[in-house]
Amino acid sequence: MDQDEGLGLSVSMDQDEGLGLSVSMDQDEGLGLSVSMDQDEGLGLSVSMDQDEVSGEQTEKQIKKEFEKLHQFLREEEEARRAELRMEEEQKKSKIVEWIELELQSLSDRVMEVEGEMGNDDVTFLANYHSTYRRAQCKPSDSQLNSGSVIDVTKHVGNLRFRVWEKMKDLCPYYPVILNPNSSHMAVSGDLVGASGSARRFYPPNPLQKAANRMVLGSQVLKGKLNCWEVDVGNGKNWTVGVCTRRGAESNQTQPLTPHNGIWGVCRNGDFCDPVGSWGSRFQITKPLKTLRVKLIQRQDFNNGKKMWTLSFADASDNSRIVSLVIDDGVGREFIPFLIPEDVNSPLRIVPVNVNTVTENKFGFFERHKEMMPLYFMVFIVLLMVMMLGFRALFTSQSAK
Numbered sequence: 001m002d003q004d005e006g007l008g009l010s011v012s013m014d015q016d017e018g019l020g021l022s023v024s025m026d027q028d029e030g031l032g033l034s035v036s037m038d039q040d041e042g043l044g045l046s047v048s049m050d051q052d053e054v055s056g057e058q059t060e061k062q063i064k065k066e067f068e069k070l071h072q073f074l075r076e077e078e079e080a081r082r083a084e085l086r087m088e089e090e091q092k093k094s095k096i097v098e099w100i101e102l103e104l105q106s107l108s109d110r111v112m113e114v115e116g117e118m119g120n121d122d123v124t125f126l127a128n129y130h131s132t133y134r135r136a137q138c139k140p141s142d143s144q145l146n147s148g149s150v151i152d153v154t155k156h157v158g159n160l161r162f163r164v165w166e167k168m169k170d171l172c173p174y175y176p177v178i179l180n181p182n183s184s185h186m187a188v189s190g191d192l193v194g195a196s197g198s199a200r201r202f203y204p205p206n207p208l209q210k211a212a213n214r215m216v217l218g219s220q221v222l223k224g225k226l227n228c229w230e231v232d233v234g235n236g237k238n239w240t241v242g243v244c245t246r247r248g249a250e251s252n253q254t255q256p257l258t259p260h261n262g263i264w265g266v267c268r269n270g271d272f273c274d275p276v277g278s279w280g281s282r283f284q285i286t287k288p289l290k291t292l293r294v295k296l297i298q299r300q301d302f303n304n305g306k307k308m309w310t311l312s313f314a315d316a317s318d319n320s321r322i323v324s325l326v327i328d329d330g331v332g333r334e335f336i337p338f339l340i341p342e343d344v345n346s347p348l349r350i351v352p353v354n355v356n357t358v359t360e361n362k363f364g365f366f367e368r369h370k371e372m373m374p375l376y377f378m379v380f381i382v383l384l385m386v387m388m389l390g391f392r393a394l395f396t397s398q399s400a401k
Contacts, residue, residue, distance in 0.1 A: 049107070073171050077164055085156050096149050100399050134338045173352030176229040177337050183217035183249070186341060187348070192219070195339050196347030217249055218337040225298040229337065230291050231352060232314050233268075236346030240267040241292055242276055243311060243335040259327070266292075266313045266323045271314075273324050291316035291351060296335060309335070316351075 030072030117125060117132045125132075179195055182187035184346050195216040222243070231241050240257065242265015255261045265276040273283040293316040301308050307329035313322045341348045 012215070028185050058190075065190070069171065070168075073168065074164070076293075077167065081156065081160075088151060088156075092151060101150075102165050103125055147280075169354075175350045175352050176227075177350045178219045179339070179350070180217050180219040186216050189347070190214060193352075194347050194349040196341045197344045214340050215244070215249065216339045216341070217244075221334045221336055222296060226337075227296040228294065230293045230353075231339065232291055232349040232351050234346045234348075235288075235290060236341070236343040236348065237268060237270050239346075239348055240276065240340035240342070241265055241294060241313070241338075243296060245296075245333055245335065249336055249338070259325075263338075264311050264325050264327055273322055275325055276355035277335055281323075287315075289315055292322075293319065294337070298329070 114132055116127055120128070140373070175193045177193075179188050179192050181192065184195075188194070191197075197214075233239055233241075242263065244264070245262035248262025256277070257263045257265070257267075260277070263276055266273050267276055268289075271285050273285060275281060293314045295310075295312045295314075296314075297310045299308055299310060309327040309329060310324065311327055312324040314320060315322065339348045
């Protein structure tokens with residue numbers, strides 16, 4: 001089927017070299033698609049499309065959307081500040097008008113009093129002249145005017161940008177993990193913090209990734225010895241959350257999810273949670289699990305002098321432990337968080353954290369200093385022995401006297 005200026009479609013089949021099927025579609029300015037199928041080599045799919053242009057348009061759209069939220073917030077905040085200033089101006093004006101009315105009334109009373117004195121006979125007027133003159137020369141007090149008529153500039157302008165920024169923290173959440181939409185064919189949300197198995201996606205799929213790739217990776221390698229993030233699992237009962245090495249991220253398309261392949265995590269199937277690659281220690285979910293807390297902590301093993309990592313999963317509502325895994329440090333091992341959403345209607349989302357909350361606050365003293373506990377214990381024993389020797393020497397000296 002062919003059209004002069006529109007769509008072109010051709011189908012061919014060859015049986016000599018196996019089954020072959022090719023479909024080509026061409027438009028003057030648009031899309032090119034080719035599909036080939038061969039019995040010997042399997043199925044091949046190639047898409048010739050300006051992928052960068054499509055991805056760039058979606059990214060630009062998301063950037064405009066995020067900045068529009070900031071602009072709208074700033075416009076509303078500016079209007080609120082100006083409305084507050086106008087309200088204070090009206091209050092100051094009403095106070096000034098009230099003060100003027102009171103002073104006019106006071107002045108009117110004095111004029112009437114002077115006129116009354118002037119109506120007396122000459123002898124009485126001359127006798128009361130000095131007191132009448134002093135009352136007539138009395139100036140109105142402006143203390144009330146000075147205290148209530150001036151705009152409080154410091155209230156409206158002082159640290160204005162900082163106070164606006166403090167209110168912006170609710171509008172600008174911080175996510176400890178950002179997802180990479182190019183790492184998987186699963187749908188990633190526009191703000192890069194949610195993933196689902198839905199067919200509707202904000203960013204186009206990466207043509208360099210195989211369709212079998214279900215693992216949505218984080219955009220950055222975890223840094224530091226203490227790492228903590230939370231995942232909103234909603235009502236989903238089929239998902240996998242964990243960390244992997246770069247080798248594990250590259251091999252997850254064809255290799256099973258096991259620690260041997262550089263993948264550690266917890267997999268929920270219905271009412272049970274299992275460590276990835278190990279089905280011997282199942283944990284039964286007895287209450288609704290809405291938010292999963294993940295902690296990755298590096299420790300020092302004093303028994304063999306090696307470093308190791310502890311990967312733990314807990315219910316964020318009460319910090320009850322679900323699964324805890326021990327990972328050998330290895331040589332130059334770097335970990336990347338990942339999500340695998342299985343339920344189409346229950347996406348997984350990274351939970352934002354308070355920008356004022358220091359990450360270490362989520363870790364207890366024992367978690368942060370567990371590798372130093374043997375040293376602390378030794379220091380305690382030494383101090384205890386020194387104190388005992390001191391008491392013994394003191395007791396011996398007193399006995400000798």
